[in-house]
Structure formats: C-alpha cells, structure tokens
Amino acid sequence: MAKIISNFFISVDGVVESPDKWHFPYWNDEMGAVVEAGMQSAAAMLMGRRLYDEWAAYWTTAEDDQDVARSLNDMRKYVVSNTLEKADWNNTTVINGDVAAGLRDLKKQTDGDIQMSGSATTVRWLLANGLLDELNLLVHPIAVGRGRRLFEDTPTHPLKLVRSETFQTGVLNLTYIPDAD
Numbered sequence: 001m002a003k004i005i006s007n008f009f010i011s012v013d014g015v016v017e018s019p020d021k022w023h024f025p026y027w028n029d030e031m032g033a034v035v036e037a038g039m040q041s042a043a044a045m046l047m048g049r050r051l052y053d054e055w056a057a058y059w060t061t062a063e064d065d066q067d068v069a070r071s072l073n074d075m076r077k078y079v080v081s082n083t084l085e086k087a088d089w090n091n092t093t094v095i096n097g098d099v100a101a102g103l104r105d106l107k108k109q110t111d112g113d114i115q116m117s118g119s120a121t122t123v124r125w126l127l128a129n130g131l132l133d134e135l136n137l138l139v140h141p142i143a144v145g146r147g148r149r150l151f152e153d154t155p156t157h158p159l160k161l162v163r164s165e166t167f168q169t170g171v172l173n174l175t176y177i178p179d180a181d
Contacts, residue, residue, distance in 0.1 A: 002110035003133035004046060004103070006123045007038055010137050010150055016120050017147035019140075026140050030167040034138070039071060043112025046103075048122035049081040056089040078106060078114070080122050100129050107131075120150050127157045127178065134177055135159065141170040 009019035047055065055072070062069040077092040080099055087094050095102040103126075106114065116123065126132035137150075151157075160179035166172055 002043060002107045002112060002114050004107065004114045004116065004126060004131055005038070005041075005134040005136065006116040006119075006126070006132060007035075007136045008118065008120075008123075008138065008150060009140065011140050011142050011144040013143040013145065014149040014151065015144040015147040016118065016150045022142055022144055023140060026142075026167075026169045026171050028167060028169055031138060031169075031171060031173075034136075034173055038113075038115055038136070039068075041113045042075065042115040043110050044076040044078060044106075044114045045072070046078045046080065046114050046116045046119075046122070048119035049079060049084050050121075051117075051119045052077075052079040052081070052084070052087065052089070052092070056087075056092075060089060080119075080125075100131065103131050120148060120152075124151065124154050128155065130178070132178060134175060137172070137174045137176070139172040139174060 008016050009023045010016050011022065015022075059069050059072045073090050075091060077087075077089065079087055079092060079094050080096075080103075081094055082096045082099070084094050084096070095106070123132060123135070127135075158179040159176040161174060162177055163175035164172065
C-alpha cells in the first residue's frame with residue numbers, strides 16, 4: 001500500500017507561499033539530494049487544483065530543467081478537485097466526488113510513494129481525514145513575515161517527529177507522521 005507524503009519548503013514563521021522568492025539562497029547539494037530522493041521514490045504525484053494549474057502550465061513547456069520536466073510529464077499525476085472536470089496534462093487523473101474514498105483506493109492500488117509538493121489546502125484536508133502518512137518540512141532559517149502558511153485556522157493535529165537533520169545552510173530537514181496518541 002502506498003503512502004501519501006507531503007513535502008514543503010517552509011519559512012521559520014510557517015510561510016509556504018511563493019518559496020521561489022525566499023528559498024533559493026538556501027539551496028545546496030544536501031537539499032538537492034533530499035528533493036531528488038523524493039522524486040525517485042515517487043510512483044505518482046498528488047496535487048490540489050491550484051498547484052495543478054501552475055505546474056501544468058509551466059512543466060509542459062519548461063526548457064530550463066529538462067530532466068525534471070520529463071519526469072513530471074511522464075509520471076502519473078492525480079488532482080484533488082471538485083471543480084476541475086478534465087485534466088489535459090499527460091498522465092493526469094482528476095479525483096472528485098468522494099475524494100476520501102478515491103484516495104484510499106489509490107493508496108491500495110499504488111506501489112510506491114504518492115508524493116506531494118505544496119498544496120497546503122489539500123494537505124490540511126488530508127490530515128483532517130486521516131489520509132496523510134508523512135509530512136516532510138524543509139524549514140528555512142528566514143522569517144518571511146507574510147504569505148499563506150501551512151497551518152491556517154486548522155484544528156489541532158498531533159504530529160510525531162521521526163527524522164531530523166540540519167543542513168550546512170541552517171535549513172532543518174524534518175519528517176513528521178500523524179500521532180494518533
């Protein structure tokens with residue numbers, strides 16, 4: 001059975017919006033290896049509607065990183081949305097209606113990890129519905145001050161830290177799982 005694994009670049013004050021504006025000064029080989037390992041373990045990608053719209057527009061025509069573009073374009077992708085009726089991006093399926101049941105079935109039918117990058121709203125919904133298996137945070141040592149945060153107006157979700165490391169840049173690589181205790 002597959003695990004749904006969410007990955008975020010996140011500031012120390014919890015901002016996940018527009019990491020392209022604050023994250024790159026902290027990129028190094030350590031972070032690259034973590035991101036690459038996540039991509040390598042992915043049997044599929046899961047995303048919300050907004051991320052799907054952004055990534056489909058960008059990665060289908062991207063010329064700057066052909067290896068990533070090829071990988072994402074060829075990979076199976078699933079979009080959680082009750083407003084998107086059809087997905088035009090190659091190998092993409094829309095999961096709508098009873099999304100929780102659809103994701104439980106997807107987890108049963110998939111060998112390997114179902115990776116997520118971003119989609120904060122979807123991650124909050126997955127946590128609330130007991131469907132998120134792992135939350136990976138690359139916590140950057142910067143307070144961004146404004147922007148969408150990973151957890152905004154959410155109920156309490158106990159998490160258990162299962163792995164941690166500190167990169168030379170001061171970025172913390174933290175892995176959490178939901179803690180049912």
